[in-house]
Amino acid sequence: MSLSVTRLTLRLRLTSTVSAAVGLVVVMLVVGALFPAVGDTIGKLDIPTSVANLLGGADYGTITGWFRSEIAVIYAPLVIGALAITGASTAIAGEEEERILALVLAHPIRRSRLVVAKAAAIAVIVLIIGFAVWVGLIAGVAVGGGGITVAHITALAVQLVFFGFAVGALALALGAGTGRRSLAAGGAAAIAIVGWLVNSFAPLVSGIAWLRYVSLFYYYAGHDPLTRGIGATGIVVLGIVALALTAAAVVSFERRDLRV
Amino acid sequence: MSGEPAIAASALSKDYGSGRGLFELDLEVRPGEIFGFLGPNGAGKSTTMRLLLDLIRPTSGSARVLGLDTRRESIEIRRRIGFLPGDLALYPKLSGRVVLDHLAQLRGGVDRRVRDSLAERFGADLDRPVRQLSTGNRQKLGLIQAFMHEPELLILDEPIAGLDPLVQQSFHTLLREVSAQGRTVFLSSHTLSEVERVTDRLAILRQGRLVVVDSLENLRRVAVQRLEIEFAEHVDAGEFRGLPGVKEVDAVGRTVTIGFEGSADAVVKAAAAHEVRAIRPREEDLEDIFLSYYRKSAE
Numbered sequence: 001m002s003l004s005v006t007r008l009t010l011r012l013r014l015t016s017t018v019s020a021a022v023g024l025v026v027v028m029l030v031v032g033a034l035f036p037a038v039g040d041t042i043g044k045l046d047i048p049t050s051v052a053n054l055l056g057g058a059d060y061g062t063i064t065g066w067f068r069s070e071i072a073v074i075y076a077p078l079v080i081g082a083l084a085i086t087g088a089s090t091a092i093a094g095e096e097e098e099r100i101l102a103l104v105l106a107h108p109i110r111r112s113r114l115v116v117a118k119a120a121a122i123a124v125i126v127l128i129i130g131f132a133v134w135v136g137l138i139a140g141v142a143v144g145g146g147g148i149t150v151a152h153i154t155a156l157a158v159q160l161v162f163f164g165f166a167v168g169a170l171a172l173a174l175g176a177g178t179g180r181r182s183l184a185a186g187g188a189a190a191i192a193i194v195g196w197l198v199n200s201f202a203p204l205v206s207g208i209a210w211l212r213y214v215s216l217f218y219y220y221a222g223h224d225p226l227t228r229g230i231g232a233t234g235i236v237v238l239g240i241v242a243l244a245l246t247a248a249a250v251v252s253f254e255r256r257d258l259r260v
Numbered sequence: 261m262s263g264e265p266a267i268a269a270s271a272l273s274k275d276y277g278s279g280r281g282l283f284e285l286d287l288e289v290r291p292g293e294i295f296g297f298l299g300p301n302g303a304g305k306s307t308t309m310r311l312l313l314d315l316i317r318p319t320s321g322s323a324r325v326l327g328l329d330t331r332r333e334s335i336e337i338r339r340r341i342g343f344l345p346g347d348l349a350l351y352p353k354l355s356g357r358v359v360l361d362h363l364a365q366l367r368g369g370v371d372r373r374v375r376d377s378l379a380e381r382f383g384a385d386l387d388r389p390v391r392q393l394s395t396g397n398r399q400k401l402g403l404i405q406a407f408m409h410e411p412e413l414l415i416l417d418e419p420i421a422g423l424d425p426l427v428q429q430s431f432h433t434l435l436r437e438v439s440a441q442g443r444t445v446f447l448s449s450h451t452l453s454e455v456e457r458v459t460d461r462l463a464i465l466r467q468g469r470l471v472v473v474d475s476l477e478n479l480r481r482v483a484v485q486r487l488e489i490e491f492a493e494h495v496d497a498g499e500f501r502g503l504p505g506v507k508e509v510d511a512v513g514r515t516v517t518i519g520f521e522g523s524a525d526a527v528v529k530a531a532a533a534h535e536v537r538a539i540r541p542r543e544e545d546l547e548d549i550f551l552s553y554y555r556k557s558a559e
Contacts, residue, residue: 004365012353099349103405106313106343107366108335257316260306260345 002109002117009121013087017125020079021132025139031070032140035063063147067137068226076160077220080129081192084168087125089184091118092253093175102260112250115176119246122172126164130157148226155225162238163220167192169245170216176249179259192216216241264327266291266413266444267312271321274307282307283468284321289446294439296459297448304468305448306346309417313343326413339367342406346417346448348398352391356384356401363405375408381430395422403431407438414438416447420454432458484508486519486542487527492535503530517542 038060059065092115095101105111134157141148167188175184195215199222202211212218219238223231267289274281282304289295297305310316312325314334323330325337350359364370379386384400385393393401399422406414420428435445435458449455455462456476463473472479484507497511500518503526508519514537518527531539 002366004362008351008354008362012351099345099347100351102310102315102345103343103348103350103363103402104366105315106338106341106345107363108339108368109366110335258310260310260315 001120002113005104005109005114005117006121006124009087009091009118010124013083013090013121013125016086017083017128020083021128024076024079024129024132025136027075028067028071028133028136028140029143030140031067032143035066035144038066063141063144064152064226066144067141067148068224071133071137071140072156072160072226073221076133076156077163077192077196077217080126080133080160080164081167081189083129084122084126084164085171085185085188085192087122088118088168088171089175089181089188091122091175092172092249093179093181093184096175096179096259097181099260101258105258111254115172115246115250115253119169119172119249122168123165126161126168129164130161133157133160152226152229155228155230158230159220159223159225159234159238162235162242163216165242166216166219166238166245169242169249173245173249173252177252177256179256263291265289265324266293267295267323267325267446269308269312269321269323272308272311272318272323273320274304274311274316275319279467281319281468282311285470287463287470287473289444290461291444292439292442293460294435294445294447294458296455296462297446297465298450298452298455298462299448299465300450302467303450303465305450305465306417307468308465309343309345309415309446309448312415313338313341340411341413341415342409342411344402344406344414344416344419346421348402350390350398350401353389355389356386356393356404359390359401360386360405360408364408367409370409374410375404378404378407381434382427396424396427399423400427407434411443413444413446416445418449419447420449428454484519484521485524486517487524488515488517488540488542489531489536490515490538490540491531492537495534499533500527500530503527 060069092101095104105114134153137148137153137156138150141153170191171184171188174187175181178184195217199212199215199217202215203209212222216238219231219234223234225231265288267287269285269287272285272287273283275283280302285304285308287308297308299305307316311318312323312330314330314337317331326340328337330337350356351362354362360375364372364375378384379400382400382403384404385397386401390398390401399419403416403419406416406419420431423431435447438445439460447455447459459476461473461475462479464471491514494514495511495516497509497516500506500509500516503520505520505522505526506518507521510517510519520527528539
């Protein structure tokens with residue numbers, strides 16, 4: 001790995017990462033502040049199962065359900081996914097399209113080390129967002145009157161971070177394999193969104209319920225970390241996916257011509 | 261420095277299909293020389309340089325740089341060379357200083373005094389973000405990063421692009437100093453007059469194939485020469501057409517310009533039949549040589 005490459009990649013994405021992290025914390029404080037009012041009103045609505053599934057159960061009557069629907073199922077994975085995908089697709093394919101890599105790789109650095117250094121930078125970005133989610137949830141839940149343990153909040157943040165690793169590695173692998181930023185970003189985003197839909201709808205249709213097991217989203221939220229804590233299987237699967245995709249990124253990038 | 265070639269390509273090919281790429285390049289660049297690599301856009305110059313740096317891989321053939329195999333020993337090669345890509349791109353948000361620091365770190369550090377003296381020599385602005393710099397000022401950063409670790413071999417793709425004449429002069433002086441130190445320069449250009457002033461030898465590439473490799477002196481010798489003859493009275497230019505070796509005749513007033521290959525004997529003897537006020541040899545420039553090789557290889 002090259003620390004210099006990691007540092008520079010982080011430096012280039014620091015502003016967007018910190019802005020997103022601060023935004024997340026603010027949103028979660030607002031979501032927490034809204035809970036007392038929401039719990040007594042829309043919390044009592046009867047929502048169709050399909051819609052409720054999209055919203056992580058849509059149990060607005062409890063603070064856990066409220067944060068699950070508002071943050072855990074939609075906002076947090078959206079932000080962490082967007083930052084991981086943008087960062088990872090720019091890191092290799094973006095710099096390649098901008099012709100910057102033609103200069104960088106004229107220096108004595110192995111392509112494998114470059115990919116690993118870029119992956120490390122994306123991992124740090126994901127960790128910063130994961131930490132912001134953790135802090136924001138603790139603060140937001142406190143503002144909302146409490147009711148979710150720090151252990152369960154930590155479980156969600158950890159699960160989310162591994163989801164970010166896997167989605168980022170997916171964009172990295174697509175970018176390293178093709179050298180096309182839009183394909184890397186679009187492909188990874190499409191796979192993540194389809195995964196979210198599959199995880200939400202597959203259980204409603206008998207015969208395709210098994211499909212949720214191929215969704216990255218299932219391994220992040222399927223275990224419901226805000227209620228049940230860490231889901232070790234999900235962590236292991238997401239971790240293996242992230243490592244395997246990073247390895248695939250290294251191998252494919254080593255083998256191909258730079259698009260210059 | 262050993263007598264081993266700085267660059268040796270053997271049947272080096274990169275086939276992109278549809279006749280594009282580089283085909284069967286055999287080339288040797290000697291240590292310590294400034295070698296010009298000429299050709300129009302799309303001739304295969306940048307492709308050759310990318311192959312030497314292992315940015316792209318050959319379809320067939322092989323190359324050695326500083327005695328090392330470009331595929332298996334690429335890291336060591338890249339440690340010992342400086343490269344300026346054509347169409348240079350740098351991180352637009354970062355200042356020149358930060359970019360150069362980063363590139364220096366990729367090399368495990370460089371002597372900052374060398375970097376600073378190069379920046380001073382080229383008048384480079386290291387403090388403004390790259391996106392605010394003109395093409396010429398960005399190119400200066402590119403040159404600094406290529407030279408700052410004092411490499412044994414410099415591979416420079418269109419190095420003069422965007423540089424103003426004064427900086428071009430500094431660059432040429434630097435090239436001569438580098439060459440005097442026994443270091444090698446391999447530079448490409450499609451702007452012929454730039455290469456003419458600095459190269460010891462040059463190669464001309466056309467449509468991915470090597471047309472010729474020779475010294476400028478030898479190329480001039482075999483190329484079409486021109487004599488400009490001013491007569492006392494009007495002379496029929498047709499008298500010179502058809503003389504042995506004569507390729508072209510052009511008359512303006514009482515002055516006739518004759519282009520010929522080989523001996524000037526027939527031209528001078530034909531001119532002597534009239535009163536000659538002046539004979540001026542026209543300095544053959546590289547452009548003519550270049551174009552004449554182009555015409556030959558296109559035939």
